[in-house]
Amino acid sequence: xxxxxxxxxxxxQPDGDYLVGLYWRHLPISEKCRNVKxxxxxxxxxxxxxxxxxxxxxSVSEEEFLYSHFLSVLDAAQDVTGSEYRNLHxxxxxxxNILFAIAEFENGMAAEFELNECLPDTMxxxxxxxxxxxxxxxxxxxxxxxxxEEGLICADDDELQTLIAENGVYPAAAGPFxxxxxxxxxxxxxGLIPAGKQNIEKLAELIRRNLEK
Numbered sequence: 001x002x003x004x005x006x007x008x009x010x011x012x013q014p015d016g017d018y019l020v021g022l023y024w025r026h027l028p029i030s031e032k033c034r035n036v037k038x039x040x041x042x043x044x045x046x047x048x049x050x051x052x053x054x055x056x057x058x059s060v061s062e063e064e065f066l067y068s069h070f071l072s073v074l075d076a077a078q079d080v081t082g083s084e085y086r087n088l089h090x091x092x093x094x095x096x097n098i099l100f101a102i103a104e105f106e107n108g109m110a111a112e113f114e115l116n117e118c119l120p121d122t123m124x125x126x127x128x129x130x131x132x133x134x135x136x137x138x139x140x141x142x143x144x145x146x147x148x149e150e151g152l153i154c155a156d157d158d159e160l161q162t163l164i165a166e167n168g169v170y171p172a173a174a175g176p177f178x179x180x181x182x183x184x185x186x187x188x189x190x191g192l193i194p195a196g197k198q199n200i201e202k203l204a205e206l207i208r209r210n211l212e213k
Contacts, residue, residue: 001188003019004018005018006020007020009124010065011201016196018195019188020198020200021068022076024050024076025080027076027176029139033080033129033131034136036045036131036138037133042131042135042162045109045133046133047110047111048077048110049129050129051130052069052112053119055119056121060117062095064169065117067204068173069117073115074206075203078133078161081105081152083106083109085107088206088207090210101113108173124162128140128141130198138158150153159206162174169209
């Protein structure tokens, strides 16, 4: 398998024979939103909402938060809509990995993004995607409550882990972020991920331009 770089790492490298870890587009619910949009089972896709929340112990640097994590979510939304960004507005808390953003695409669709890495360390990571269509919704967000446990609970007197099993072949992944990374690695091992920078330079410039406003 080719070497996997974070988008932040790849932005500092010339284009080459490596893979960029754009993990969010491989989250099953994001893939489901794209497939439903393409087959028209719920009518026309109108808007998307991405919610990503992590506890403080899993936080990264501000640079990685913006140009790896947020960039990967932007890439996933673009993959679902199949359109280029027209406008993006970002509201970020100074000195903290917390942001809200809203975007408009060339085809008239819209997307909202809520990301933070400031949850208490006792909480589990959260990844929600919601697709709003003219005839319904597609989401992994529960109607009531904050969690939608998709797999296994492993607990002892010292800790509790939320594990997600892709199948019986691969080891269970640690929560939704570990799951999307595992799915990316499986596809990479099968040669299904194209090499090179893809569209990350364009997305990084979109982020920089909006933060400077």
